[in-house]
Amino acid sequence: MMKGKFIVFEGIDGSGKTTQLKLLGDQLQQQGLPVLYTREPGGTRIGDAIRGILLNPAHSELVPRAEALLYAAARAQHVAQVVKPALASGTIVLCDRFLDSSLAYQGFGRGMDIGLLESINEPATDGLVPDLTIILSFFTGDGIDRIKRSGRPIDRIEREAGTFHMRVGAGYLTLAQRDPGRYSIINANRSEEWVHNDIMAALEGVLGEISQRNNRA
Ligand SMILES: Nc1ncnc2c1ncn2[C@@H]1O[C@H](COP(=O)(O)OP(=O)(O)OP(=O)(O)O)[C@@H](O)[C@H]1O
Numbered sequence: 001m002m003k004g005k006f007i008v009f010e011g012i013d014g015s016g017k018t019t020q021l022k023l024l025g026d027q028l029q030q031q032g033l034p035v036l037y038t039r040e041p042g043g044t045r046i047g048d049a050i051r052g053i054l055l056n057p058a059h060s061e062l063v064p065r066a067e068a069l070l071y072a073a074a075r076a077q078h079v080a081q082v083v084k085p086a087l088a089s090g091t092i093v094l095c096d097r098f099l100d101s102s103l104a105y106q107g108f109g110r111g112m113d114i115g116l117l118e119s120i121n122e123p124a125t126d127g128l129v130p131d132l133t134i135i136l137s138f139f140t141g142d143g144i145d146r147i148k149r150s151g152r153p154i155d156r157i158e159r160e161a162g163t164f165h166m167r168v169g170a171g172y173l174t175l176a177q178r179d180p181g182r183y184s185i186i187n188a189n190r191s192e193e194w195v196h197n198d199i200m201a202a203l204e205g206v207l208g209e210i211s212q213r214n215n216r217a
């Protein structure tokens, strides 16, 4: 039985995932709720090593299928070592990217078959499905511009063309249409505060359950 809640942030590079995850986490912690921040690829020692391979701009020869398998391998380690144990102990897990990143980037971005990507991710997610996925929907191009303005170096995936990021952004919306109840699509072309307020509103149902349980405990 999973006692915690699994909340995932998705969106193109620079859409504000990390910013919003921290704003949400701060607020939940102020309410006295147990929160864990984590990210994919990464979140574990093994996953961070795989992240290094994936994002290194020097690795231009990496083929899409190897790329997809590396993301899945990092995810398998992350789910087993970090996410499932945290959920079992009642923690609210705020995760920067999950399975939908693989479907959006390797599927809609690179053109790999979505069914194939779902199959290779079966052993990775091990049946774990987010309670809610927040998609930060953002006009393409500006996301990478935001990262450049921040002064952070641009990684291997971020170096892809604007049209790639556009396919990814549109792909997220297509994924959400398959199961609308599990997603909240938020317009990320606004101030951090507005986006944060919408995220809090989207989480009301999920968080209501957990605070009720905490009050009973
Ligand atoms: N609503 C916003 N308006 C303007 N700038 C923003 C907004 N949200 C975040 N930023 C800035 O844009 C940059 C990218 O934000 P952030 O790192 O949160 O995005 P991300 O989705 O996590 O990106 P990545 O995919 O690269 O991890 C940062 O410099 C951040 O300060």
Ligand SMILES: [Mg+2]
Residues within 6 Å of the ligand: 017, 018, 019, 096
């Ligand atoms: Mg980020």
